[in-house]
Amino acid sequence: MQAIAVYEGTNEPEIIDLPQPEPDDGEALVRTLRVGVDGTDHEVISGGHGGMPADDDYHVLGHEAVGVVEDANGTDLSAGDVVVPTVRRRPNGDNEYFERGEPDMAPDGQYHERGIVGAHGFMADYFTSPAEFLVTVPPELAELGFLVEPISITEKAVEHADASRSAFEWNPESALVLGNGSLGLLTLAMFEQRFDRTYCLGRRERPDPTIDIIESMGSTYVNSNETAIPEIPDAHEAPDLIYESTGYAKHPYESIEALAPNGVLALLGIPGDWEFEIDGGKLHREAVLHNKAIVGSVNSHVGHFEAAVDTLASLSEPFLDNLVTGVYDYENHEAAFVNDNSTIKNAIQFSRYEERR
Amino acid sequence: MQAIAVYEGTNEPEIIDLPQPEPDDGEALVRTLRVGVDGTDHEVISGGHGGMPADDDYHVLGHEAVGVVEDANGTDLSAGDVVVPTVRRRPNGDNEYFERGEPDMAPDGQYHERGIVGAHGFMADYFTSPAEFLVTVPPELAELGFLVEPISITEKAVEHADASRSAFEWNPESALVLGNGSLGLLTLAMFEQRFDRTYCLGRRERPDPTIDIIESMGSTYVNSNETAIPEIPDAHEAPDLIYESTGYAKHPYESIEALAPNGVLALLGIPGDWEFEIDGGKLHREAVLHNKAIVGSVNSHVGHFEAAVDTLASLSEPFLDNLVTGVYDYENHEAAFVNDNSTIKNAIQFSRYEERR
Numbered sequence: 001m002q003a004i005a006v007y008e009g010t011n012e013p014e015i016i017d018l019p020q021p022e023p024d025d026g027e028a029l030v031r032t033l034r035v036g037v038d039g040t041d042h043e044v045i046s047g048g049h050g051g052m053p054a055d056d057d058y059h060v061l062g063h064e065a066v067g068v069v070e071d072a073n074g075t076d077l078s079a080g081d082v083v084v085p086t087v088r089r090r091p092n093g094d095n096e097y098f099e100r101g102e103p104d105m106a107p108d109g110q111y112h113e114r115g116i117v118g119a120h121g122f123m124a125d126y127f128t129s130p131a132e133f134l135v136t137v138p139p140e141l142a143e144l145g146f147l148v149e150p151i152s153i154t155e156k157a158v159e160h161a162d163a164s165r166s167a168f169e170w171n172p173e174s175a176l177v178l179g180n181g182s183l184g185l186l187t188l189a190m191f192e193q194r195f196d197r198t199y200c201l202g203r204r205e206r207p208d209p210t211i212d213i214i215e216s217m218g219s220t221y222v223n224s225n226e227t228a229i230p231e232i233p234d235a236h237e238a239p240d241l242i243y244e245s246t247g248y249a250k251h252p253y254e255s256i257e258a259l260a261p262n263g264v265l266a267l268l269g270i271p272g273d274w275e276f277e278i279d280g281g282k283l284h285r286e287a288v289l290h291n292k293a294i295v296g297s298v299n300s301h302v303g304h305f306e307a308a309v310d311t312l313a314s315l316s317e318p319f320l321d322n323l324v325t326g327v328y329d330y331e332n333h334e335a336a337f338v339n340d341n342s343t344i345k346n347a348i349q350f351s352r353y354e355e356r357r
Numbered sequence: 358m359q360a361i362a363v364y365e366g367t368n369e370p371e372i373i374d375l376p377q378p379e380p381d382d383g384e385a386l387v388r389t390l391r392v393g394v395d396g397t398d399h400e401v402i403s404g405g406h407g408g409m410p411a412d413d414d415y416h417v418l419g420h421e422a423v424g425v426v427e428d429a430n431g432t433d434l435s436a437g438d439v440v441v442p443t444v445r446r447r448p449n450g451d452n453e454y455f456e457r458g459e460p461d462m463a464p465d466g467q468y469h470e471r472g473i474v475g476a477h478g479f480m481a482d483y484f485t486s487p488a489e490f491l492v493t494v495p496p497e498l499a500e501l502g503f504l505v506e507p508i509s510i511t512e513k514a515v516e517h518a519d520a521s522r523s524a525f526e527w528n529p530e531s532a533l534v535l536g537n538g539s540l541g542l543l544t545l546a547m548f549e550q551r552f553d554r555t556y557c558l559g560r561r562e563r564p565d566p567t568i569d570i571i572e573s574m575g576s577t578y579v580n581s582n583e584t585a586i587p588e589i590p591d592a593h594e595a596p597d598l599i600y601e602s603t604g605y606a607k608h609p610y611e612s613i614e615a616l617a618p619n620g621v622l623a624l625l626g627i628p629g630d631w632e633f634e635i636d637g638g639k640l641h642r643e644a645v646l647h648n649k650a651i652v653g654s655v656n657s658h659v660g661h662f663e664a665a666v667d668t669l670a671s672l673s674e675p676f677l678d679n680l681v682t683g684v685y686d687y688e689n690h691e692a693a694f695v696n697d698n699s700t701i702k703n704a705i706q707f708s709r710y711e712e713r714r
Contacts, residue, residue, distance in 0.1 A: 296644030
């Protein structure tokens with residue numbers, strides 16, 4: 001079968017030929033439909049994040065997949081089921097986090113992430129997975145099912161943010177998303193359903209397709225070149241929830257004061273080291289006197305994927321049409337990895353759902 | 358009646374003569390037994406925190422009180438009930454936070470704090486309070502009831518910290534208290550009941566009475582002159598919960614990395630402005646990749662006071678004996694405000710519980 005991988009020491013995805021995998025006990029064989037491309041893939045390609053599987057000199061890419069069960073192999077699944085795989089897998093033997101269905105809470109060394117660290121990804125004609133990590137998706141979501149994984153990331157972050165505000169009556173009205181990439185826009189669409197007012201911060205100038213999407217859903221675009229985060233309360237309002245998806249290292253420190261009293265900051269972006277000066281006393285005091293919370297969140301578990309399936313089904317078709325800027329056959333995978341201002345969300349297609357119906 | 362107050366422009370508490378207050382509808386008249394002294398009182402005295410009541414040029418001190426109902430005044434209380442007052446009061450008219458019994462979540466301007474900002478405190482022979490803000494205490498806690506307020510501060514902070522970890526199965530084993538003042542030690546005693554291992558960080562050298570208390574309860578003293586917070590994971594272990602009660606501005610930034618994966622940092626201290634350099638990228642990344650949370654917490658509501666009453670009843674007598682280093686009649690209040698290394702927790706006595714039985 002064909003797969004898309006990067007070889008050790010290179011920074012270019014290429015098509016490689018691999019034997020079709022055979023499912024072990026408890027695993028199903030899945031025919032891949034589509035695999036989304038995101039910032040993490042670019043970091044894996046460049047070597048900035050993640051790491052190769054231990055025994056190979058290449059890394060099959062991709063962690064945002066949707067496929068069709070080809071061989072249920074005695075699991076509870078059925079051939080023909082549309083499924084989305086979760087990302088984390090047991091590294092070497094079981095551990096308490098996997099045992100309790102919360103691999104997303106496992107610390108370093110207690111997980112592999114398919115397509116990211118220690119395990120091959122899903123950019124291949126077929127993949128196998130333990131059935132426990134395959135979430136069933138209604139057939140009508142087969143084409144867009146690669147969006148379930150990124151949505152699940154936000155489901156988890158918001159679940160944790162909400163939990164942090166569950167010791168009192170929290171009635172949030174407004175939310176600010178930092179970042180207008182595909183995850184930011186998906187999150188903004190989710191927030192539009194929940195909050196009275198939403199804002200999305202980016203650094204792009206008009207005309208820009210992400211600004212069009214933001215405004216078409218009734219949200220307010222905040223150009224960070226004109227309005228820095230600390231100025232947002234005066235220019236607009238102090239948001240009850242701020243969601244950081246860019247990994248820009250200064251964002252958390254700029255956001256603490258901008259948050260409304262009793263607000264929460266959810267952090268998802270992953271910055272590199274960067275030393276800079278802050279008024280650490282002021283931020284510390286502000287967090288205390290206004291009961292603010294900060295919640296870091298990474299990865300997601302089966303429950304978040306299940307919630308994400310419902311969320312995906314609820315998002316408007318025009319929004320999703322505008323979000324997905326390109327779906328490319330795997331032979332043209334180079335086009336899917338182009339990352340310019342016209343790209344929002346690309347996916348690579350390995351097969352069509354209808355093909356074998 | 359006699360009261361202890363600071364006049365505008367002075368920094369010395371003095372005894373003043375005031376008319377005995379008369380309870381309004383819904384209020385009870387309380388004869389004061391004892392009022393604790395804490396760091397906030399010292400900040401109010403020095404003018405560093407809080408503010409005078411609008412119409413007076415003096416401020417009656419004290420927010421950690423216990424008293425006996427002298428006149429229930431038609432409320433649900435009974436004369437002779439031992440009560441502890443909460444601290445926040447409606448400022449000018451009601452607001453949503455008071456309506457729902459969560460004045461601790463009210464932002465600036467939507468509360469007064471008795472003895473701290475905008476309202477007189479409890480250091481007087483008598484005080485009045487709406488009955489809704491008086492928490493009944495068993496008579497056997499009449500002498501130590503002034504500890505209910507500080508304990509309630511930790512009840513709230515821990516409730517919020519636990520809430521932030523409630524979206525997954527959190528099984529914390531260890532806790533670190535930053536600060537060996539009276540609030541730190543009370544919190545450490547509470548943590549000793551819950552965690553397998555506890556640590557308390559201070560900057561004092563032996564011999565020191567707080568170190569004796571820490572070690573007598575089976576906890577480990579960490580001398581910050583020898584072991585800085587970032588070194589604690591290697592020297593001891595990475596704590597699941599870190600509780601900051603000193604207001605030292607750098608503590609949060611030093612604590613994020615020291616926390617165990619999935620851990621939570623509760624902030625209660627209130628620092629002034631202080632600019633310094635941090636590796637903001639590293640801390641941001643660490644919070645995300647290890648699902649860490651930070652929760653700021655101020656004040657407490659009736660429910661936290663009720664929990665604190667049970668907690669106080671559960672603390673060991675030897676611990677409490679060592680914690681309370683002095684109880685002074687109000688004529689000798691100067692002694693109660695002395696703040697040296699032999700002082701842990703002082704209180705001022707206005708009357709005795711037995712007097713009028």
